[in-house]
Amino acid sequence: MTGLSSIGVYLPRPRLERSKIASAWGSRQPAGERTVANYDEDALTMAVEAAHRCLEDHEALTFDGLFFASTSSPYREKQVASVIATACDLPRAILTADFAGSVRAGLAALTAAVRAVESGSARRILVVASDCRPAPAESALEAIFGDGAVAVVVDAKARLCKFVGAAAVAEEFTFQWRTDTGDSVQVQDARFSISHGYLRDLGEVVERVMNEHGVGADQVAALAVASPDDKAAAQLARAVGIDAKTRLVPSLIPQVGVLGTPDPLLLLASALERAKAGDRIVVGAFGEGAEAVLFEAAAGAGPSACRPSIEKAIARRAPLPSYERYLKYRRILGEDETPVELISNVLEARELQQDVRLYGTRCGSCGMVQYPQARVCLACLKREALEPVKLGKNGRIFTFTVDHLAANLEHPMGMVVIDLEGGGRVYVQTTDCTPEDVQIGAEMTLTFRRLHAGGENYNYFWKARPA
Amino acid sequence: MSSIRDKVAVIGVGCTKFGELYDMTYEDQVCDAAFQAYADANVDPSEIDAAYVGTYLPHAQGGKAGISLADPLRLYDRPVTRVENFCATGTDAFRNACLAVASGQHDIVLVVGSEKLKDRPGRGIPRIGHQILGKGNTAPGLFALAANRYMHEFKVGRETLAKVAVKNHWNGARNQLAHFQMEITEEQVLKAPMIATPFGLFDCCPTTDGGAAAIVCRADIASRFRDDYVLVKGAALAVATGRPYFDPTFDYVGFRSTQAAAKKAYEQADLSPSDIDFAEVHDCFTWTEISNIEDLGFCEKGKAPGLVEEGRTRVDGDIPINPSGGLKSFGHPIGASGVRMIYECVQQLRGNCGERQVKDAEIGLAHNVGGPGAVSCVVILGQR
Structure with a gap:
């Protein structure tokens, strides 16, 4: 048996009310607020925070792998997984890898960790998905995005849930991207991208993983699928015959935003907080294809499944005084501090x-x-x-x-x-x-x-x- | 071990105006201070056997190595040593000059402290140190750590600190060489912009340019130069950790380097704190003066705020502290400050200080502390 034994959730403390973005640009924005990484945070530091929450359950010495997933790593070249492993004081003799490229990398890293433990090539792997995705100023993405990280421990104990099966498709489809020289995420026509990309690919893998394991739509207790906006996940639930009202894990976009790679893990965490042992949970992610994973909740599922509870993570907040402060934090406007010399x-x-x-x-x-x-x-x-x-x-x-x-x-x-x-x-x-x-x-x-x-x-x- | 007491005499002193000396170079300051001292001592430059120069922050124009004194003064073919020991640089340069004379190696030694803090961009003084550990520290911030702990321990408010600034500005307003020659009110101090809690702008000494000089010689030949020479009674230095913030045993209510240097200096001088008629102490921040009063033994730990409140540290009080105006008002060109304190002590002992003259001043004490708490130097001077 392989599965998840611990989940650590980290949401940065600063929040930006979307109404502040709306008034800055004279635009309409969704209700609620988004998380904003503090000025001294990035995908790496948030990953370390999330990972440390898992270390409250597991000795650092017991890990033999750490996978880091992000589309917004602070480094294009330099492995971040090994930095996180060092900051968490994990042993030197461990397998590390960075998963990148699309927001699907979070679930891909989790599946890879499950496969490694399942095969016996690793005992316990820490998977951390973290993102702080740069959005163009005045774009729709700016308001809908959020920043945060989720870490999960994959091992044979499977205290929270056990892995049942997975399905994936891969196909070129240009929806959201950032080029090697680009400094913010770009997006193609969202309506077409959702109907002909997201719904097609994610629908296909969700149905496949259910069919392959003999799980009918009415037997799915929770559908935890990442969504590019606040509507697409409900459309997907309808498309695969799952009741969106009762079975779809509620979106965290109103209070948090679209995080990117951490989303499927965060939604899985949310599902596990409400689950009871035996519940089937389908997790999904998209991006140049799609991936779906079927889990079965174990005895550890329930209100104390996550460190801290998602409710508590959301409650630790401090609203930013202005939209300009957000721009400063992301080094878009304002004075940066004087750079220091390269440290030897x-x-x-x-x-x-x-x-x-x-x-x-x-x-x-x-x-x-x-x-x-x-x-x-x-x-x-x-x-x-x-x-x-x-x-x-x-x-x-x-x-x-x-x-x-x-x-x-x-x-x-x-x-x-x-x-x-x-x-x-x-x-x-x-x-x-x-x-x-x-x-x-x-x-x-x-x-x-x-x-x-x-x-x-x-x-x-x-x-x-x-x- | 014999004491340095009464073996060395100060026969001449000099000091530039302190302030934003935009028209002067480092070398100008060295020259003006040194030639004032030559004239004051009635010494010809050719009679100088050796020299010490104190500068904390080397500058493009000078401050590095012995040549920063030798070149402007054309003082060649003899030993010139640069001294740097944080904010105790000036007094330590003086102490080394005294040791050189007391050892019998040299008869007449020149000491110059000079610092150009205004010839550079940015605020405060540049941070030098480990690039990661303690990053974010500033000079006021480091002393503020101690001030906040002290104020917590002894239930002291910012109003008490403000009284130190008001007193030192009163003295500085009567000092033609001081950087700031204006009186201030307690309200001004308390309402000034915050720098690093609990220090507002007026709790901090300024960044200042300036130079000061002193000439010391064997006590037994001092009367050849002048009758009212001043005797060195004691000169002691002590070092403690430069990273007090990492020391789990440090109580943060005073500085052991000052306590150790003072103890040694009193021993050398065969004097006790009650014998000191006035002191020039290192008031880089208002709280530092309060701590110094205690660390130098003028009262018990925790009692200096009471002395300040009662006005006993004013020029007319029984423990006059910083009659010159102190670093707060006179300014703090780091390497020059200690030598400037020697200058002030000598002028007080000669009775030259007018409205801010301490009555019956026979024994004076000069004190620097840097780091904070990493290094302290205490010099005790007395009338012949």
């Missing part, structure tokens, strides 16, 4: 354990945990007994400042000294909070963020956000 890969390699895996030093002689890694113990001044130790991610603010002078894209910026649970003191920037949140004693969690850019490269490091 010698330094990066030497400090990888310390800076990315977040290890400090523990003194075997006196027990003090210290960061960054020490050469001589700060407390007992001994050199012999120092050993690397992984730091905790949670702690309390010992002291702080809210700095209006620091070179940063967002002003003012909190800088905090945090005493971590399990020992060690770190000094980091704050994010995802207001100046009022930055107080002595406040509980914070470390989060992997884009620290700065320079020399045509991005640098990532840990910041603190409210726990």
Whole structure:
């Protein structure tokens, strides 16, 4: 048996009300709001956040694979799966791969992980789909898109649901794309693309996977299909004979938006939150063809299926004060921070354990945990007994400042000294909070963020956000 | 181990106007300060045996290596050493000059501190350090970490900090060389734009250009140059971690480097804090002055806010602090500041300070702290 044992959901905190987009452009926009990756977030950092939620259920050492799916990886060349694996402190000896190209990559990565575990070539794989898709300003995509990430653990325990079967078709069909030099997603006539692309291809694979496993339309408890807009999924349900009112997993577009590669996983998560053991769930994704997967809910399904619940993930929100702020976050308008020099890969390699895996030093002689890694113990001044130790991610603010002078894209910026649970003191920037949140004693969690850019490269490091 | 006490004399000092010296180069500042000191000491440049130059931030025009002093002064064929030790650069250059004389190697030594902070784009001082760890720190932000913790521990408000700024501006308004020569009100301080909480604009010292110089010599030959020379009673430096924010044991309510340097300097001088008639302390930010008062032993930890509230640190108080106007009002060209403090101490001990003259000033103390808390230097000077 192979299936999903854990789901981590990450939605960035900033939200943009679509009415703000409408008033900026004098256009009509759908109701609700979309998630917006913070200025220091991208598909990589959101993936690390989602992946860490799964690590609350599973020891990092038990993984032997990590697949990353995204159409908006911060790198065209450089594998992001291995960066995520390192930031999650997964073992070195694991299989990693980036899945890209279309929003179908999220489900494709999940299917590949299932096949690998099913075949016995891997024991436990972390699959992370994450997107922060660039939309042209004043386009319809700008309002409908959202940003976020979903991570799932695939293993033989199949605590949440077990894999039953999958079906796929592949065929050239130009609907949404971004060229190698393009800086935003383009879209062809949506009406034709949905009727002759989305409905045709996705309908075909959904019906095929049901037929191949003898599941009638009335036996499907939930249809979790990604949708390019707020209507297409319901059209698809009708086309395959599934009752859209009762069986279609409700769209998250009103509160979240179209995420891209994470969508099928997020809808599956939503279905599992409402499911009971034995329920059949069909998950679907499209993009130059389509793919559908049939799952059967297991004992772990139910309201606590996800970390956190989708409702809670949606509730952690902070509305952006303006549309312009969104443009600034995406570096479309406004002043970016002064770029830094390219950081030497010698330094990066030497400090990888310390800076990315977040290890400090523990003194075997006196027990003090210290960061960054020490050469001589700060407390007992001994050199012999120092050993690397992984730091905790949670702690309390010992002291702080809210700095209006620091070179940063967002002003003012909190800088905090945090005493971590399990020992060690770190000094980091704050994010995802207001100046009022930055107080002595406040509980914070470390989060992997884009620290700065320079020399045509991005640098990532840990910041603190409210726990 | 013998003490440096009374072995070295200060026979001449010089100081440029501090401020935005857009018409002056680094070399101009070195020259003006040094030639003032030559004249003040009645020393011919050929008599200088060695020199020390303090500059924190090397500049295209100077500040790197001994030549940044030797070239403008044409002071060749003798040792010239550049000193850099964060904000303690100036006092540490002075301390090294004193050690050179006390060791018997040199009879007459020149010290110059010079800094051009305004000849560069951007605000504040540039951040130098690890590109990832601690990224986002600024000078005010680093001291603010300590200020916020201190204010939390001892229940101190921004109003108390503001009184430090008001007092130092009052002194600076009576100092012809100070960067800011205007009085300010507590309300102005509290309403100023925020820089890094709890510091508003008027809680911060400015970025300033300036140069200062001092000439020291063997105490036993000092009377050849002038009768009212000043004696070095103690000069001590102490270093602590440059990354206090990573030290889980650090309480963030004071600086051990200042406490250690002060202890050593008092020992050398065979004096106690109560013997000090006035002090020029490192008030880079208003809170720093409060912490310094305690770290230098003028009162117990947590008690300095009371001294400030009661006005005891004013020129007419019993513990006058920064009668010059301090870094806050005099300005803070980093490498020059410590030497400027020596200049001020000497003028006070000579009784030259007019309205801001400390009454019966016989023993003065100069103190720098940088890092924050990474390095402190304390110099004690007394009338002969």
